[in-house]
Amino acid sequence: MAGKSLQSIRGIHDGLPDEVRKWRRVESAARRIFGTFACSEVRLPVLEPTELFVRSIGEETDIVSKEMYCFVDQGEDHICLRPEGTAGAVRAYLQAGLTRSGAQRWFYIGPMFRRERPQKGRLRQFQQIGMELFGASGPIEDAEVLAMAQAFLTELGIAGLRLEINSLGCPECRPGYRDRLVEYLNARADRLCETCNDRITKNPMRVLDCKVASCQAALTDAPEMVGHLCDACDVHFTGLKAGLDALAVPYQLNARIVRGLDYYNRTAFEFVTDQLGAQGTVLAGGRYDGLVESLGGPATPAIGFAAGLERLAMLLEDDEAAGIDVAVVALGAESINYSLTQASGLRAAGLSVVHCGGGAAKRQFKMADREAARFVAVIGGDEMAAGKVALKNMASGEQQTLTLAEVIRAVSA
Known part of the structure; x- marks a missing residue:
């Protein structure tokens, strides 16, 4: 290597002292706030079976088809570097036999890996904090999870954030809404981008989240899921909003918040900032009552969220006490x-x-x-x-x- 300059892999960077100090502030705030909500920390492996994410995220998603780092090891096992934390948490929950042990409140901190295009606040190796609550189905639990997320961000002193919420419905009410949405999108297919046209048949709700200006213009009066909820989902969403009001957690309705996978249902939410440009989501989560069952467990209600440490660190004030004593x-x-x-x-x-x-x-x-x-x-x-x-x-x-x-x-x- 003599005479050659050493460079890191593009999109994977070193955490040097100034940044790590900020990460530690974020981690300390997470442990402090999550602890007050009776959450316990878990340590999950970086390596997971590739099949876990194929089954949980879906083979046709960008994460699985384009972004995962996968390999076959010496024992012919198909292994990957984890691209997100929820699937691994579900695997651990099932593998430990905790499905009859009452509600489990977990959080984790560690690196995730995706080979996506590096951009501001997005890296191929990134540090993430995630929280998962297994075994709680009501809107009150949802409201408390959102309140915990807000308390965490408030503890960090990050200003200018807004909470946006939506309901994604359930397997009872979503098919009817999907049919109406597909009809609407097909009538405007010539005004939608190539990616959105591909999504009309595969995942039409993802079209609502497209950032292309022409697509946004075509979606001005698109039907919204919140207007097509069944009675049970409407009661749940009303209960969530009442719980947030009781906890004095301000929120806005954003009917364009969607998730790309069928096991997500009802509550979806994002904490958003205008300080990071187009990629303004700081913390996001939602209810995923169908995931545990899709991975071989019993039907289990669950909700969680995740936030990237690098993006949070970008919003923190410099630590005036960074020097030594x-x-x-x-x-x-x-x-x-x-x-x-x-x-x-x-x-x-x-x-x-x-x-x-x-x-x-x-x-x-x-x-x-x-x-x-x-x-x-x-x-x-x-x-x-x-x-x-x-x-x-x-x-x-x-x-x-x-x-x-x-x-x-x-x-x-």
Whole structure:
């Protein structure tokens, strides 16, 4: 490799310290908020059987036909890097025999992989947070899941988000709506893009989600699922909206929110921003009561959502506290060992500390500045003799000579 530049794979990037700090903020907020809703964290494998996604997502979808990273291993097993988390969560739920164990509230954090065209906020390896609730069928549970998602985003301090909701109906009411929609689309096929014309027979509801301007113009008065709900779905959707009102979660109806697979039903939702251009969805989810059964389990109601860490990180303010707590500057060779013990004592108290290595004072102070240290602990012969540290607050310029215990209190305040 000598003489050649090393580059990462297109669409797969390194998480460097500044970005990882933001990821950790997102992860901490997720664990904190999801925990208050009695959700437990699960760790799911990155490698899954390819068949799991063929069965759950569908062989004709773009994810399976174009985007999955699949291979055959030495044992002739067909393996893939997981493109999303829900199917793996369902597999784990069934494999663990939890279908008779009451409601299961899970969340997970980890990498997903899709070979899609890289664009702003979309990568071929991306970090995702997902939440799944198995065994709860009512609109109240749906409202609480949406409230949890809102609380999570609020905890992150992301402003300018709006919650959009829709109902996708159920196997009872959707076929009649589908027939009306197909009739409407066929009458306007010459005004629809090639992809939408292909979807008319395969997946007509996906046409409603097309972003092509000519298609949007042709869909102005398209029939909407919310106007064709059966009584049970209408009661469920009304209950969801009442629950959101009771929880003071603001929302807007968006009848164009759709999902591409038949096992999705009733509640569908997205948290959307105008800060990321055309790809403005920050967190999305919905009810998928048919998925567990489609993968060989008993009929099981379920709802979940997912959000990409990279997209969330793009919406976070820079962390003003990104620097370290203390930089230790040792003046003179005789103070090196004493300064090392002081640095060790500060770390034992949970503070982030860099020892500047001794040597020239100018070099050490430059290093402290580069590390964006909040405090600098200066230790020379006088400080060592007194068993103390000269602590300088870099924000105020104030300097005090303190014991180690007093330094810890001052820095931790």
